[in-house]
Amino acid sequence: MENDRAAPRRPVRAYARPVRRPLVWAIDVDPDEDRAWIDGEVVRATDVVWDLPVRGTVYGLLLNTVSQWTAFQPKMTRPPYEAPPSHPVLYVKPPNTLLPTGGTVALDPDVDVVAVGVTVGAVFARPVFRATPQMIDAGLLGYVIVGDLFVPHDDFFRPPFRTRARDGFTVLGPWVVDRTAYFPDVLRYRIWIDGREAATGEERWVRPPADVLASVSAFMTLAAGDVLLLGTPYTVPLARPGQSVALEVEGLGRSEFTVGRRGEER
Amino acid sequence: MNGPATGRVAYRGAVYDVTPAPGGVCLPNGEVVPEEAVVWLVPFRPRAIIALGLNYGDHARELRFEAPPEPIVFFKGPNALVGHRGTTPRPRSARMMHFETELAVVIGRRARFVPERDAYAVVAGYTVANDYAVRDDLENYYRPNLRAKNRDRSTPIGPWLVASEAVPDPMNLPLRTVVNGRIVQEGNTRDMLYGIPEIIAYLSRHMTLDAGDVILTGTPKGVENVVAGDVVESIIDGVGRLLNTLVDDG
Structure with a gap:
């Protein structure tokens, strides 16, 4: 599959909302070189303040990476699960969870560490x-990098609210x-915490993205701007308040955030 | 209807905020039209759609579940909502699809770490919801899963957003479901396991609530299968009477 697709020529078309240029939407980017061309001007992407590129409903997929499925498989036939899932396992990421790249994730008082899941979002x-x-x-x-x-x-029995x-x-984001x-056959990612590489890997999907998206669309309408996250690797690094995190997905770009503590800033 | 209530309707090609009037709805220009003459929309602009599972002890027992040690909270997408007098598609293959009449609490402002005693101050108002479930599609992963609870138009809501001031005791409201004129479900919001102040305190301890967020507070005992063609009325005294018709979804 990889061989019959030439690597896309750089730069590639992307869609974004740079905060200081509210009329911009279509831009050119070189996702693996941290570069973007906005109104003809070349910029370092991580120097730009980006708003969320889309504001639809975000849905996530559980157990759709091979590593996550494999790790959980022994439990699938035991209570309370009883059987492997026969359809995609979905969760909703509500609007309060959305954060543009460059932002701060302020952990609540009852949360000590956050798992840095990295994935690809398919955007409708x-x-x-x-x-x-x-x-x-x-x-x-298109597709967007998502933390x-x-x-x-x-425990995957009850919905993942907390x-x-x-x-x-x-x-x-950024875009x-x-x-x-971009062709989402493999998730190639790297994660840094405080500038040090914390994870790197290649992840395959349990079901091809087109099959999963079609299966979700069988019972619900996905609207323009909705995002479906294709799944996170089983082993991901943990981040603590005070740390800075960077994610890269090959072909999509780089996303950054810092971890804070609720109460230090609102 | 007592006190201030607002709805949103489409009428003759335009969308209006309306108020209840004897014999129908009152348009902003004062004209009163029959409620059957308008298309009813969701009576507020929805943001996060939050639902509670098994929040009445009798309903939990009816489904053979223990009362949950903490609230079971799940989210829905905007595709699930449909207005008063709308239709809900029912999958032909489903053996059990049931209604769930619920009091819906609409949040009026941004809120975080709200103590129970202040919870009602962040409520804009109340409306009626019917959070249908397709039981055949339940699976034991993040249950209740979206395929069972998030089908298009599977959550009728409305007709009115009744202002908080007009509902003096939302924890003591009789609610009932009437299918084709027959009462099939009766309960009272006082039997919620987690009451509205506890729910708002619990949610806002873990997430920022904001204007337009809506909380579906769960359903009491009495759910039963309904089929295409059934007319389902969800009624909460002092809040509204929500009408829905099931249609065949092939």
């Missing part, structure tokens, strides 16, 4: 309902790379 360009896997691509705007943060947990719905737990310039 138009309403999609009951699409076939072949039709999905035409419904997408899908969570409080570590290994573990996934905290303020700032969805670090999204959405056009669907023609």
